[in-house]
């Protein structure tokens with residue numbers, strides 16, 4: 001991994017600082033941006049602390065790309081962040097502690113990275129006169145939804161310390177727009193899935209364990225409902241928001257397929273040729289949200305978003321990726 005080179009500054013390009021770009025979604029975003037179907041007029045710097053969730057292998061294909069550079073650092077490091085933000089036109093902010101179970105065990109790092117880190121970036125954006133700040137949030141800020149589909153105006157009712165820290169960050173981002181006029185745009189997306197997803201998360205955890213002949217842990221009664229969004233579709237939505245979104249606006253991003261965890265498990269067992277004898281019911285997660293849902297009519301109507309990856313084909317390709325890339329997850 002190339003580190004801390006001088007910023008690439010080809011003339012006429014938009015210089016984008018991507019935080020958390022060595023993680024699951026951020027790396028997919030950067031690979032897409034600098035890939036054959038990318039806009040072609042961007043230079044990208046990834047700022048990532050390489051926590052347990054960040055993996056340089058996710059960006060290895062870009063190491064020699066002339067419009068890419070990697071900076072190893074923390075979004076809470078104000079001096080580093082000030083210097084970097086000043087060299088860029090836009091920030092797309094993915095960096096966060098992202099695993100709910102870890103936030104239940106210990107919340108301090110979630111407040112530090114997700115709240116203080118976001119505030120550090122926002123202050124740097126103000127000082128430098130940054131053009132646009134895209135903040136990546138989550139449907140978990142709406143809390144557990146008994147019925148219906150919350151729009152962007154729904155109240156924030158986060159349950160877990162993770163969701164609370166993301167909600168706090170969202171409110172800070174919106175405050176910098178209202179108070180200072182900073183051009184911020186927020187996305188709140190459903191559960192993502194796809195390749196390069198850390199094995200602590202449900203789909204990769206189950207797939208890799210099943211491929212290894214091990215058992216998988218299903219929380220509670222398995223009837224918690226999640227909406228599933230392929231990471232390709234999410235990245236397309238983020239690009240729409242970055243290039244066509246409006247300042248101060250929030251955009252929900254859904255994937256189209258909602259399943260109980262039991263239904264999802266059924267599909268993962270089928271995809272790996274295994275059966276229910278591999279499933280172990282375990283005590284429910286503390287404060288486990290029953291159902292996430294969102295209304296993504298706004299991004300569809302205003303920006304022309306539509307998920308393109310069908311869940312059956314997206315899941316099959318994801319399972320295939322884990323089958324073929326054991327080096328990535330078996331270490």
Ligand code: NAD
Nearest residue numbers: 020022023024025049050051053054074075095096138192
């Ligand atoms: P991830 O855990 O895979 O990656 C997070 C990345 O951020 C890692 O590379 C990590 O090293 C980096 N990071 C963490 N703390 C940092 C710090 N203090 N300074 C610099 N870098 C730091 O997460 P992900 O699944 O790719 O999620 C990306 C974003 O999308 C997060 O903001 C998350 O809240 C949000 N989100 C994710 C999902 C999902 O299903 N995965 C759903 C909704 C929203």
